[in-house]
Amino acid sequence: MNTKKITxxxxxxxxxxxxxxxxxxxxxxxxxxxxxxNRVEQSRLVRMHSPVxxxxxxxxxxxxxxxxxxxxxxxxxxxVKDLLAQYPTEVRLVIRYAPLHKGSDVVVKxxxxxxxxxxxxxxxxxxxxxxxxxxxxxxxxxxxxFQAAAQTGLNITLALEDAQRPEMEALLQQDIADLTALKVSxxxxxxxxxxxxxxxxxxxxxxxxxxxxxxxGR
Amino acid sequence: xxAMKTGWPWLMAAWxxxxxxxxxxxxxxxxxxxxxxxxxxYQRIAMFPLALILGMAAFGDDRRGAFYALPLALIGTxxxxxxxALIVGWVPSWWIPCxxxxxxxxxxxxxxxxIQIPWLSLLAFTAxxxxxxxxxxxxxx
Numbered sequence: 001m002n003t004k005k006i007t008x009x010x011x012x013x014x015x016x017x018x019x020x021x022x023x024x025x026x027x028x029x030x031x032x033x034x035x036x037x038n039r040v041e042q043s044r045l046v047r048m049h050s051p052v053x054x055x056x057x058x059x060x061x062x063x064x065x066x067x068x069x070x071x072x073x074x075x076x077x078x079x080v081k082d083l084l085a086q087y088p089t090e091v092r093l094v095i096r097y098a099p100l101h102k103g104s105d106v107v108v109k110x111x112x113x114x115x116x117x118x119x120x121x122x123x124x125x126x127x128x129x130x131x132x133x134x135x136x137x138x139x140x141x142x143x144x145x146f147q148a149a150a151q152t153g154l155n156i157t158l159a160l161e162d163a164q165r166p167e168m169e170a171l172l173q174q175d176i177a178d179l180t181a182l183k184v185s186x187x188x189x190x191x192x193x194x195x196x197x198x199x200x201x202x203x204x205x206x207x208x209x210x211x212x213x214x215x216x217g218r
Numbered sequence: 219x220x221a222m223k224t225g226w227p228w229l230m231a232a233w234x235x236x237x238x239x240x241x242x243x244x245x246x247x248x249x250x251x252x253x254x255x256x257x258x259x260y261q262r263i264a265m266f267p268l269a270l271i272l273g274m275a276a277f278g279d280d281r282r283g284a285f286y287a288l289p290l291a292l293i294g295t296x297x298x299x300x301x302x303a304l305i306v307g308w309v310p311s312w313w314i315p316c317x318x319x320x321x322x323x324x325x326x327x328x329x330x331x332x333i334q335i336p337w338l339s340l341l342a343f344t345a346x347x348x349x350x351x352x353x354x355x356x357x358x359x
Binding site: 008015 | 230238
């Protein structure tokens with residue numbers, strides 16, 4: 001090893017270290033700002049109309065900004081379901097809609113309409129299951145999502161009629177207004193009792209939930 | 219000293235600039251989540267390999283590394299110059315249908331208060347080109 005090689009390796013290590021430090025402190029800053037925003041805009045996290053999984057009065061609330069056409073939301077569905085099963089009395093999941101993709105708004109309204117027939121979860125799971133077929137980001141084919149929903153025994157004619165109700169549009173607009181105010185730009189975005197994830201990932205979500213559950217002191 | 223005589227510090231400086239620019243671009247794009255515009259992408263394509271090629275060249279004190287890197291630096295300089303000219307308005311902007319990506323000419327990306335990122339890009343590419351030219355001249359056998 002001559003001086004040149006050592007210099008190159010040393011400088012590389014130095015810059016890599018500086019980069020890593022920059023990334024960490026930037027993400028920390030973003031997280032702090034988000035958490036502060038969430039405290040200010042607390043009422044925007046959960047709305048009366050928002051679908052809830054798990055006990056309604058659970059002390060720990062996971063808020064998920066969700067897009068039925070988003071692949072990562074689909075991948076996270078079983079993960080979040082497992083978390084709910086792990087803490088059956090402590091944790092609830094509140095779904096907020098973030099229709100960031102083309103066609104998502106139509107599917108969101110279908111989901112909300114299926115709630116009126118008591119088939120919300122079944123339709124949600126069917127739509128997520130069929131997502132690769134209908135949710136092409138360039139050319140979504142919502143008809144395929146409707147077909148998947150109909151498979152669950154949903155009265156699709158009635159559901160599509162219900163989806164036209166003005167309150168569905170109002171609900172969607174409210175969620176969009178909330179996600180804009182909370183500066184949510186990606187799906188899924190999770191908040192656990194208003195706190196954001198330090199960085200995105202299933203483990204980070206699980207440990208944040210565990211932290212909030214541990215705070216209950218049970 | 220041998221290193222001073224071969225002009226190795228010039229090569230090292232060029233690599234350091236390329237590495238800094240690469241990390242900076244990665245930070246803006248991947249960490250801060252700014253979507254690079256089309257011209258920014260082309261400049262990234264020229265800059266990222268420079269960090270690797272010049273790194274290997276500086277590590278092994280290999281003159282050919284600078285020789286291979288020079289075309290990338292020149293292409294980058296050209297792209298960055300065009301990008302800046304576009305922003306200043308020296309060249310007519312080309313009209314492309316609006317898509318989801320950010321616009322190249324109406325960009326509002328500034329760092330450190332008022333420094334435009336394409337301007338930094340031009341500076342880095344020009345400096346790397348100059349440093350490599352000096353290095354190649356000094357080491358001509």
